[in-house]
Amino acid sequence: MTAKASYHFAGKTILITGGAGDIGRATAQRFAADGAGVILLDLNEAKMAEVTHELEVYKIPVLSFRCNVTASDEVAQTFSAAVEQFGRIDYIFNNAGYQGVFAKTDEYPEEDFQKVIDTNVVGVFHVLKAAAQHLRKSGGGAIVNMASYAGVVGPPNMIAYSASKFAVIGITQTAAKDLAPYHIRVNALSPAMIGPGMMWTRQTQLQAGVGSQYFDTDPKVVEQQMINSVPMRRLGSLEEVANSVAFLMSDEASYITGFNLELTGGQ
Numbered sequence: 001m002t003a004k005a006s007y008h009f010a011g012k013t014i015l016i017t018g019g020a021g022d023i024g025r026a027t028a029q030r031f032a033a034d035g036a037g038v039i040l041l042d043l044n045e046a047k048m049a050e051v052t053h054e055l056e057v058y059k060i061p062v063l064s065f066r067c068n069v070t071a072s073d074e075v076a077q078t079f080s081a082a083v084e085q086f087g088r089i090d091y092i093f094n095n096a097g098y099q100g101v102f103a104k105t106d107e108y109p110e111e112d113f114q115k116v117i118d119t120n121v122v123g124v125f126h127v128l129k130a131a132a133q134h135l136r137k138s139g140g141g142a143i144v145n146m147a148s149y150a151g152v153v154g155p156p157n158m159i160a161y162s163a164s165k166f167a168v169i170g171i172t173q174t175a176a177k178d179l180a181p182y183h184i185r186v187n188a189l190s191p192a193m194i195g196p197g198m199m200w201t202r203q204t205q206l207q208a209g210v211g212s213q214y215f216d217t218d219p220k221v222v223e224q225q226m227i228n229s230v231p232m233r234r235l236g237s238l239e240e241v242a243n244s245v246a247f248l249m250s251d252e253a254s255y256i257t258g259f260n261l262e263l264t265g266g267q
């Protein structure tokens with residue numbers, strides 16, 4: 001599947017963390033269709049190679065780096081290497097994330113809580129800091145931090161993920177203020193039910209498995225319960241998420257910063 005062009009990103013470059021995942025991949029396609037060069041960062045090299053192969057059709061420059069966002073030195077080195085090869089980066093999609101296990105608060109494992117915070121908060125901070133340093137030198141640009149509707153309303157059985165995504169929205173508001181003088185816009189994106197995709201399937205199965213009063217124990221019923229909780233009564237597609245990233249990065253959003261764009265939340 002190829003994306004249709006709609007924004008003017010020719011000659012621009014986007015760096016996407018979690019570039020091998022479902023949303024990263026769809027966003028890489030969206031920006032490539034609009035002419036942007038793409039830099040992918042992820043832990044999963046095999047999937048990054050697949051995405052790189054898919055992007056060949058757009059005839060834009062593509063680079064990929066294995067990079068663990070929880071390691072600040074790896075993030076800094078990757079930014080240096082990417083800038084050396086591309087000259088500059090205009091847009092940073094700070095998107096790598098981990099959903100965590102699903103468990104009630106009193107049973108939630110401490111090591112997994114730490115892993116979620118390390119990936120979704122500390123990792124987001126490392127990428128944001130490296131991005132800000134680069135964009136400040138290069139004269140400006142735009143950053144989109146991936147939050148979630150779980151960062152707006154805390155869902156059951158996801159205490160670590162919810163904490164991490166509330167943090168991403170706070171990080172976005174502060175960074176937007178700190179970086180505005182340098183012509184750097186920073187926004188957050190908070191999708192609710194997105195799919196089909198790995199996270200959607202995983203969350204319906206794991207919510208069913210917890211056996212709480214909020215969801216059925218059959219994942220198929222859970223799917224319907226979740227879909228019925230959002231105003232549009234359907235899943236948002238990966239392409240709809242990518243389109244929102246493109247809007248927030250685009251010149252059409254030139255006066256938007258510190259904003260959290262919610263994609264059809266539930267209650």
Ligand SMILES: NC(=O)c1ccc[n+]([C@@H]2O[C@H](COP(=O)([O-])OP(=O)(O)OC[C@H]3O[C@@H](n4cnc5c(N)ncnc54)[C@H](O)[C@@H]3O)[C@@H](O)[C@H]2O)c1
Binds near residue numbers: 195
């Ligand atoms: N899919 C949804 O329904 C949904 C909804 C709201 C928010 N989100 C958020 O969107 C983002 C992308 O989600 P997705 O659905 O594409 O999930 P995904 O699991 O398909 O992609 C996440 C990617 O992040 C990478 N990653 C994880 N830890 C990393 C690390 N330490 N360093 C580098 N890369 C790492 C993974 O390898 C994976 O490729 C996540 O932040 C997620 O929390 C997703």
